[in-house]
Amino acid sequence: MTASSNHIRVGILGASGYTGAELIRLLAQHPSTRITLLTGDRAAGKPLGEVFPHLAYLDLPVLTKIEDADYSQCDLVFCALPHGTTQEVIAALPTHLKVVDLSADFRLHDVDTYAEWYGHAHLAPDLQKEAVYGITELARDAVAKARLVANPGxxxxxxxxxxxxxxxxxxxxxxxxxxxxxxxxxxxxxxxxxxxxxxxxxxxxxxxxxxxxxxxxxxxxxxxxxxxxxxxxxxxxxxxxxxxxxxxxxxxxxxxxxxxxxxxxxxxxxxxxxxxxxxxxxxxxxxxxxxxxxxxxxxxxxxxxxxxxxxxxxxxxxLVKGASGQAVQNMNVMAGLPETTALMQPPMFP
Amino acid sequence: MTASSNHIRVGILGASGYTGAELIRLLAQHPSTRITLLTGDRAAGKPLGEVFPHLAYLDLPVLTKIEDADYSQCDLVFCALPHGTTQEVIAALPTHLKVVDLSADFRLHDVDTYAEWYGHAHLAPDLQKEAVYGITELARDAVAKARLVANPGxxxxxxxxxxxxxxxxxxxxxxxxxxxxxxxxxxxxxxxxxxxxxxxxxxxxxxxxxxxxxxxxxxxxxxxxxxxxxxxxxxxxxxxxxxxxxxxxxxxxxxxxxxxxxxxxxxxxxxxxxxxxxxxxxxxxxxxxxxxxxxxxxxxxxxxxxxxxxxxxxxxxxLVKGASGQAVQNMNVMAGLPETTALMQPPMFP
Amino acid sequence: MTASSNHIRVGILGASGYTGAELIRLLAQHPSTRITLLTGDRAAGKPLGEVFPHLAYLDLPVLTKIEDADYSQCDLVFCALPHGTTQEVIAALPTHLKVVDLSADFRLHDVDTYAEWYGHAHLAPDLQKEAVYGITELARDAVAKARLVANPGxxxxxxxxxxxxxxxxxxxxxxxxxxxxxxxxxxxxxxxxxxxxxxxxxxxxxxxxxxxxxxxxxxxxxxxxxxxxxxxxxxxxxxxxxxxxxxxxxxxxxxxxxxxxxxxxxxxxxxxxxxxxxxxxxxxxxxxxxxxxxxxxxxxxxxxxxxxxxxxxxxxxxLVKGASGQAVQNMNVMAGLPETTALMQPPMFP
Amino acid sequence: MTASSNHIRVGILGASGYTGAELIRLLAQHPSTRITLLTGDRAAGKPLGEVFPHLAYLDLPVLTKIEDADYSQCDLVFCALPHGTTQEVIAALPTHLKVVDLSADFRLHDVDTYAEWYGHAHLAPDLQKEAVYGITELARDAVAKARLVANPGxxxxxxxxxxxxxxxxxxxxxxxxxxxxxxxxxxxxxxxxxxxxxxxxxxxxxxxxxxxxxxxxxxxxxxxxxxxxxxxxxxxxxxxxxxxxxxxxxxxxxxxxxxxxxxxxxxxxxxxxxxxxxxxxxxxxxxxxxxxxxxxxxxxxxxxxxxxxxxxxxxxxxLVKGASGQAVQNMNVMAGLPETTALMQPPMFP
Structure with missing residues (x-):
């Protein structure tokens, strides 16, 4: 994201779930990003290959606990954490980070609607207002300027x-x-x-x-x-x-x-x-x-x-347009990269 | 169906398809029927076990061509033939036979609607009028008196x-x-x-x-x-x-x-x-x-x-309530047998 | 099992697992048994239909905790509990009960082999010796006389x-x-x-x-x-x-x-x-x-x-010959009933 | 394959089967090839998207009959035709073409073994001798020099x-x-x-x-x-x-x-x-x-x-290492390209 770096340094918070693995699958073919941080609480200390053997051959950082994350190594983080726990994590992130949040925490902009459906008041209402709801094709310009994108369900x-x-x-x-x-x-x-x-x-x-x-x-x-x-x-x-x-x-x-x-x-x-x-x-x-x-x-x-x-x-x-693919698409837009980067692999059938 | 027989003698026309096999699966546990005729044109001359190995252990008649069927051995036939070919087959059956037709041929009572959806005039319009549309629970009395039941889709x-x-x-x-x-x-x-x-x-x-x-x-x-x-x-x-x-x-x-x-x-x-x-x-x-x-x-x-x-x-x-099970249910009603006979096996899960 | 009863009164310990459900599916068609006891610790107090909706329509006892089981209502129990926990449960059962155990606890007759593979000494070594390993076709006579049958894996x-x-x-x-x-x-x-x-x-x-x-x-x-x-x-x-x-x-x-x-x-x-x-x-x-x-x-x-x-x-x-079906087969042999009772339903295909 | 072209011009004979579709899926990400010919007899005249809707968005030639193929537009062909019919097709190809054959026709080098297992004498015995059996890792050097590679089963x-x-x-x-x-x-x-x-x-x-x-x-x-x-x-x-x-x-x-x-x-x-x-x-x-x-x-x-x-x-x-992926790998070797080109997408799980 800075002129001085050749690659966007990417962190994935919650890399031991399916959307995390899918982000890695896609980013493995991205020429302009480098994964520098993977967190996964239960699997902290393990190589990703123990959690996802299909990705064992990739050269990736070991999983860490989220509280041990070194965000100075990241320009952007994908947040693939469970709903409800995410808002506080994101609120606490250093502000130099751009964020694509795959959880539901920042999708609803109305505080009352959020409270009605999730059973509690939002814990980061300022960020809730700032977040851009990112169906890329419907919000491209806003995504391009966003610091926090709420990746749609x-x-x-x-x-x-x-x-x-x-x-x-x-x-x-x-x-x-x-x-x-x-x-x-x-x-x-x-x-x-x-x-x-x-x-x-x-x-x-x-x-x-x-x-x-x-x-x-x-x-x-x-x-x-x-x-x-x-x-x-x-x-x-x-x-x-x-x-x-x-x-x-x-x-x-x-x-x-x-x-x-x-x-x-x-x-x-x-x-x-x-x-x-x-x-x-x-x-x-x-x-x-x-x-x-x-x-x-x-x-x-x-x-x-x-x-x-x-x-x-x-x-x-x-898992792709409905989660990790659209997240990468949004990252591309946020970073001023060609929007299709890493996303052009054809569908797999049969 | 006659007082003199201990069992209803049942024929299945089109026994080499899935609804045919399902009829056999159900009737194998029916204490008051005996399968005396199975037709299957492409498999004529073969034992059913070659077509459906899961039923090979049952003692069943060899498959015959439909034109070789001996209907004197049957009191009732299930007709599990393809749509369109069925109406002429049923029209040509001896009238002593009761018939449960699992095809779509006799389900629509309006001749114009039939022609519109099937692309040709019905070939047995008199039977079309006579046939009883047999969702058993909605037409029990009519089914009981019917000679020809159109088993619903x-x-x-x-x-x-x-x-x-x-x-x-x-x-x-x-x-x-x-x-x-x-x-x-x-x-x-x-x-x-x-x-x-x-x-x-x-x-x-x-x-x-x-x-x-x-x-x-x-x-x-x-x-x-x-x-x-x-x-x-x-x-x-x-x-x-x-x-x-x-x-x-x-x-x-x-x-x-x-x-x-x-x-x-x-x-x-x-x-x-x-x-x-x-x-x-x-x-x-x-x-x-x-x-x-x-x-x-x-x-x-x-x-x-x-x-x-x-x-x-x-x-x-x-295949059961949507085809062969309802067909047996209708047969039970037509024959004055307890309606649940052969149909009480519980669902199979997992 | 006694001359005075019309039905064998059957209990199923561990009815909330798949082998438990399969026992119920099969016994629902057994004319000579009546299910009088169902245990399921986590689901205690619930009707079985909450655990297995496909069986909700059957008239069955509510699930109880195993420690609340009233064995005076049973002639025979099927034990479908996890390996390791079963041996003590069975050892504590009233001796009027016949038992078909679907766990692995009584399958190995050699105490050392058991200890080697399961990591601890057997807790009921006397029963271990008494138990009959019941592949029915290979041990029919012994099963007929057994009080405790170890149902094979x-x-x-x-x-x-x-x-x-x-x-x-x-x-x-x-x-x-x-x-x-x-x-x-x-x-x-x-x-x-x-x-x-x-x-x-x-x-x-x-x-x-x-x-x-x-x-x-x-x-x-x-x-x-x-x-x-x-x-x-x-x-x-x-x-x-x-x-x-x-x-x-x-x-x-x-x-x-x-x-x-x-x-x-x-x-x-x-x-x-x-x-x-x-x-x-x-x-x-x-x-x-x-x-x-x-x-x-x-x-x-x-x-x-x-x-x-x-x-x-x-x-x-x-789940059938490999578990609950063979268990019912063994029960039939133990009770002197026709061995195929409740087991004659044909395979389901497709 | 020639110094004058920027891209290897690739034909796929038999593009309407699964291995054909898989070749297209992989080659769609190959920077040094261009698909110039697709044959598919039953689908001749149709765009590939009618046969494989998941690939409809790609810009590809219309399917032609194999006898209408213009091989002057190709440097290399993948042959994904049925076993038995392939040997004569390949024998009749212009000799400027390199060929990767995904059928079994050229895998067995012994004429007697071929005849024994396929029931007839091989129809192109000279090519049979020439063909290189191409498990890439086990025959890399021979593949590099081959005109005809028999892609392994x-x-x-x-x-x-x-x-x-x-x-x-x-x-x-x-x-x-x-x-x-x-x-x-x-x-x-x-x-x-x-x-x-x-x-x-x-x-x-x-x-x-x-x-x-x-x-x-x-x-x-x-x-x-x-x-x-x-x-x-x-x-x-x-x-x-x-x-x-x-x-x-x-x-x-x-x-x-x-x-x-x-x-x-x-x-x-x-x-x-x-x-x-x-x-x-x-x-x-x-x-x-x-x-x-x-x-x-x-x-x-x-x-x-x-x-x-x-x-x-x-x-x-x-379909990949067992067919189309190894075929592309072999093509890369035959063409002197980096062997992993178009083959680096990670496995897809779940």
């Missing part, structure tokens, strides 16, 4: 990318949006929980946190801004047997005389030239496997048989 | 069981129903298709046949009858990596002053005493794995955060 | 069923046996462990506990008895992404002039008439999916291209 | 990398090698076959082609060369539910006084400095998920409990 990224242009242009009834989302299991992290066991997840699907998932207010915050008035959505997440991927099937009603093709056109033109967001031809819908391992977002629009309605399907990899 | 079973009581009682707005359904791969049958390959399906999800799936008019037929006026629904199926199971997430708007709890209560009381349909406590939702391998339907109702809306989730095993 | 069942007849008849070189076994994840139980997470297991395979798995001495105990001299085997287990199933691929060298076909014949004749063990035609090998959910064992023998060698493949469902 | 790559150094150094008994291999489903290609359906593969495992798989003579050819005398192996492949990956568990007997640690040391020193082959610390074994999507080979050695024996486990991604 996986579901909210998949939901907002298609919906924001439509709500802004009043092409749909923003008061009647149904979002039925399906997620892979890595979204639940690497914590050992009964509900994430192979035997509990394979060969099945279920809805969870129905009408009470914390990504709902995050989506609503974005749509409220787009609409210029308060918007609520019906958001229903499902857990299904795949490691990566989110498919978001959104049911909308047309407004202002728009046709389904107008919706597709609004999305396509909004993301014209974007390297990571693509509208499919009208009537086609994406599959999560077509974005697996990549930073791409695919969006399809189909006219419903019922006049005046459309179905919008968006697909991302929750 | 998997998606339509999962969708109609919760919706019919609500539409009948005007508790929801029948003109604003969104059904987001997720299915296992066995619904696509055993045909060797690229889209059903392990490598194409595992670790991913996608919507398909959006706004044009043939189960939409089947669902609409049931809801139209329930409402007493034409009903259209938004029905969007998804293919996901599991062999068995359908989860149907339905988004509804309350009508006539009903609360979400009223919806749950209407469903619970409609199916009070039913052995195979159960409403979960308010706010709970089912998982497909909780019905796997069984004939059960589980239904959950949750109030949305948006006032006046609710989410209904229903789960079945597409 | 999943790997040892899959390995010994084909090998014991061959070693007894000196048809193979018992000093050169390689067993490469592949297991589903339910073998690791329902404990929340990082290594059992969906994300850690799906789409991959690895060997584990190489040359130090505790099932090795159990297999060796059986083969040592069969050979009449000490036998060691190379046993290498692998964890793979399936919930249920064990495939055991065993590499043997022929002895005493035997041909591969002689091996197959020895296995087939040994299990002639057995309802749950079947030798496939020469050259055919089984798949785990052909036994899924059932108590069957399938065994195939193939001649290697290298003269004097053969490959033997055996398949079981680890 | 997936199983043979996983098997030979650990075994060749051990056989060469007489550290194991080359006459007593047992290779138990487990493969993902992509090894069967994208052809629509019943045996590759999701429903047939998920949640199960089975051995196939036992004692008759065509990769056996390929492995034996390599070990025969290493030993300097004819070697046969017991090779047993298994199909399991994962898209990518091969785990090869090899059982060996020590020779010449070697210890298991000597085996590990021989492997480690042989591949010292190799970017894509790594020996794990003694006693550790790899998982396929630790190489997924990468060109890495991981090898672990464990001492068996039986004196004089060891277990060797190797893991690769069958």
């Amino acid at each position: 996986c579901y909210p990224t998949a939901a907002q990318l298609p919906l924001v242009p439509l709500v802004e242009a009043d092409l749909i009834d923003a008061d009647d949006i149904v979002i039925d989302a399906k997620s892979g299991v890595s979204g639940a992290g690497r914590a050992a929980k009964e509900g994430s066991l192979f035997t509990e997840v394979t060969e099945g699907i279920h809805a969870y946190s129905v009408a009470k998932h914390r990504h709902a207010p995050e989506i609503e915050q974005g749509l409220t801004k787009a609409a210029g008035r308060p918007i609520l959505v019906n958001f229903t997440p499902h857990l299904m047997p795949m490691s990566r991927g989110i498919l978001s099937t959104t049911y909308v009603k047309l407004a202002g005389g728009a046709s389904p093709a107008d919706l597709r056109e609004a999305i396509a033109s909004r993301y014209q030239g974007e390297p990571f967001v693509r509208a499919l031809p009208m009537g086609q819908v994406p599959a999560t496997r077509h974005v697996r391992g990549s930073n791409h977002t695919l969006i399809g629009v189909v006219a419903d048989r019922i006049k005046g309605r459309a179905i919008i399907v968006s697909a991302i990899d929750n | 998997c998606y339509p079973t999962a969708a109609q069981l919760p919706l019919v009581p609500l539409v009948e009682a005007d508790l929801i707005d029948a003109d604003d129903i969104v059904i987001d359904a997720k299915s296992g791969v066995s619904g696509a049958g055993r045909a060797a298709k690229e889209g059903s390959l392990f490598t194409e399906v595992t670790e991913g999800i996608h919507a398909y046949s959006v706004a044009k799936h043939r189960h939409a008019p089947e669902i609409e037929q049931g809801l139209t009858k329930a409402a007493g006026r034409p009903i259209l629904v938004n029905f969007t199926p998804h293919l996901m990596p599991m062999s068995r199971g359908i989860l149907s997430t339905t988004y509804v708007k309350l009508a006539g002053g009903a609360s979400p709890a009223d919806l749950r209560e209407a469903i619970a009381s409609r199916y009070q005493g039913e052995p195979f349909v159960r409403a979960l406590p308010m706010g709970q939702v089912p998982a497909t794995r909780h019905v796997r391998g069984s004939n059960h339907t589980l239904i959950g109702v949750v109030a949305d955060r948006i006032k006046g809306r609710a989410i209904i989730v229903s789960a079945i095993d597409n | 999943c790997y040892p069942t899959a390995a010994q069923l084909p090998l014991v007849p061959l070693v007894e008849a000196d048809l193979i070189d018992a000093d050169d046996i390689v067993i490469d076994a592949k297991s589903g994840v339910s073998g690791a139980g329902r404990a929340a462990k990082e290594g059992s997470l969906f994300t850690e297991v799906t789409e991959g395979i690895h060997a584990y506990s190489v040359a130090k798995h505790r099932h090795a001495p159990e297999i060796e105990q059986g083969l040592t008895k069969a050979a009449g001299r000490p036998i060691l085997v190379n046993f290498t287990p692998h964890l793979m992404p399936m919930s249920r199933g064990i495939l055991s691929t065993t590499y043997v060298k022929l002895a005493g002039g035997a041909s591969p076909a002689d091996l197959r014949e020895a296995i087939a004749s040994r299990y002639q008439g057995e309802p749950f063990v079947r030798a496939l035609p020469m050259g055919q090998v089984p798949a785990t999916r052909h036994v899924r959910g059932s108590n069957h064992t399938l065994i195939g023998v193939v001649a290697d291209r290298i003269k004097g060698r053969a490959i033997i493949v055996s398949a079981i469902d680890n | 997936c199983y043979p790559t996983a098997a030979q990398l650990p075994l060749v150094p051990l056989v060469e150094a007489d550290l194991i008994d080359a006459d007593d090698i047992v290779i138990d291999a487990k493969s993902g489903v992509s090894g069967a290609g994208r052809a629509a076959k019943e045996g590759s359906l999701f429903t047939e593969v998920t949640e199960g495992i089975h051995a196939y082609s036992v004692a008759k798989h065509r990769h056996a003579p390929e492995i034996e050819q390599g070990l025969t060369k290493a030993a300097g005398r004819p070697i046969l192996v017991n090779f047993t492949p298994h199909l399991m539910p994962m898209s990518r990956g091969i785990l090869s568990t090899t059982y060996v007997k020590l020779a010449g006084g070697a210890s298991p640690a000597d085996l590990r040391e021989a492997i480690a020193s042989r591949y010292q400095g190799e970017p894509f082959v790594r020996a794990l610390p003694m006693g550790q074994v790899p998982a396929t998920r630790h190489v997924r999507g990468s060109n890495h080979t991981l090898i672990g050695v464990v001492a068996d409990r039986i004196k004089g024996r060891a277990i060797i486990v190797s893991a690769i991604d069958n």
